[in-house]
Amino acid sequence: MAKRVLIMTPSIKGVKGKINHIQPPLGAMTMASVLRERGYKTFIHDVALEGWDNIRYLGEREFVTGQDDDEIAEEISNYDPNILGLSALFSNSIDSAHNIARIAKEINPKIKVVLGGNHITNCVLDYQYAQRVRDSNIPKRLIDMEDKNIDYALLGESDFTFADLVDTLSNETDVTKIRGLVMRKNSSRLEYLINNFGRIDDITLIPKPARDLVNMKKYFEVGSFHLEESPSSRVVNVMASRGCPEKCSFCSTPQMWGEKIRWRNMKDVLEEIVDAKKDYGVGEIQFEDDSLTANRSKLLELCKGLEKIGLPWCTSNGTRVNYHISSQPKMYEAMYDSGCYQVTLACEAGSQRVLDEVAKKNLKLEQIKPTIENVKDAGMFVHTFWMLGLPGETYEEIQETIDFARDSGADSCSFAIYSPLPGTVKYREVMRDNLWWEGRDFNQLMYQSSLIKVPGFNGPEEFEKFVSEAVQKTNSYFHEKDAERYKAKKELLV
Secondary structure (H helix, E strand, O other): OOOEEEEEEOOEEEEOOOOOOOOOOHHHHHHHHHHHHOOOEEEEEEHHHHOOOOEEEOOOOEEEEOOOHHHHHHHHHHHOOOEEEEEOOOHHHHHHHHHHHHHHHHHOOOOEEEEEOHHHHHHHHHHHHHHHOOOOOOOOOOHHHHOOOOOEEEOOOOOOHHHHHHHHHHHOOOOOOOOOEEEEOOOOOOOEEEOOOOOOOOHHHOOOOOHHHOOHHHHHHHOOOOOOOOOOOOEEEEOOEEOOOOOOOOOOHHHHHOOOOEEOOHHHHHHHHHHHHHHHOOOEEEEOOOOOOOOHHHHHHHHHHHHHHOOOEEEOOOEOOOOOOOOHHHHHHHHHHOOEEEEEEEEEOOOHHHHHHHOOOOOOHHHHHHHHHHHHHOOOEEEEEEEEOOOOOOHHHHHHHHHHHHOOOOOEEEEEEOOOOOOOHHHHHHHHHOOEOOOOOHHHOOOOOOOEOOOOOOOHHHHHHHHHHHHHHHHHHHHHHOHHHHHHHHHHOO
16 A cells, blocks of 8 residues: 655746746645545655755746756655655646656656646646647647656546545556546557546535645745735735636636636635644735635625734735626725735736637726725725737737726736636637747746737747836836825835
């Protein structure tokens, strides 16, 4: 029976001059909790965190941060696992995941290596799409599963299915019925077993994340959580719910987490925060939910609990602009009363045509500014998310978005360069029409990296510079327009 399970998160790729973010891996920590409940000796190791200062450039522009091969080999040898889980949340970490798998097999060929996370989930969805659709230009191959160092992959939510797989491997029973399992049918032909992954119907059954298994002290020392600035250097990242009911063309959340919003047990969420405050002295909560404000009654229940805990918190992910329009003022007041200091709104575009026809956002421009005012009137700061360079967007519409963002009344903003995420409608459009810049492709998927052609620009570097200047100029405008408000925000944040 396998008794030692190691979950590793890979190195992180980045772009020179841009900030990389790192925080405790929620998925790995919940999987570890389930494994421990089933009696397995379980470990979590973050390769990027433990090698945070080890930066290796891959040319003039890109770099990797994380432990080198010798250090990874030493860690795997010391943990001596029977089963190694690799959690590759983003596509830009998949090369590192394959490298870790290679190292593990060199140390002990008997180690069973399991790949999971957003990347493989959406790549398998694209692979299945390519089998059905002619001329998609998506490879009719599962490239990640061609790596013989990867024994299995798990799709979607793996909180329980990873433990199920560990059980079957430990007991040497049949693995082929496990939900979301992907494996090669044979070694000579590239044929795969791909099981449907579905969703966890009742996520109240998921235990609290095993934060004691990660290096919380070093996450605090690095201080690069989801938001660059916060009221505390000791942050706890939390997900109270999963799923998103929207169908935005650029987003992979519904594919991974489902279109139905499911909430955890509120008692567990609040206990998790109280424990983090007591055990680690955290001074802020950052909620990673994709749709925290969608269920108003659940949100208000959360706010009542947070009010008793007394920690500042924010929505580090973007929330919908147009939920609960008529009752927004009271909803935002409840959030403020419970400690929320900033709401992030996912606006995306300043052109109605782009919102409707390109992003499929289900949002009216005239709803954005009143919502921003509602947040501010409740006493909170407003950060806005916008996206530039979507396929189908014109140069004039890009400028419309920048102008609209500047005049929105927000306190700050981010302009993200569109990234073609696997599993999305827009990614499939990019692949079908071969919209990549020359010299850029899917493997360079990183924050603020321009990968696809944008009208009015001669190359990716020109567009990246344009977006960077737009971010700087727009935020400077906010600061100059209301210096007192900017000063108050700077005094709150560290």
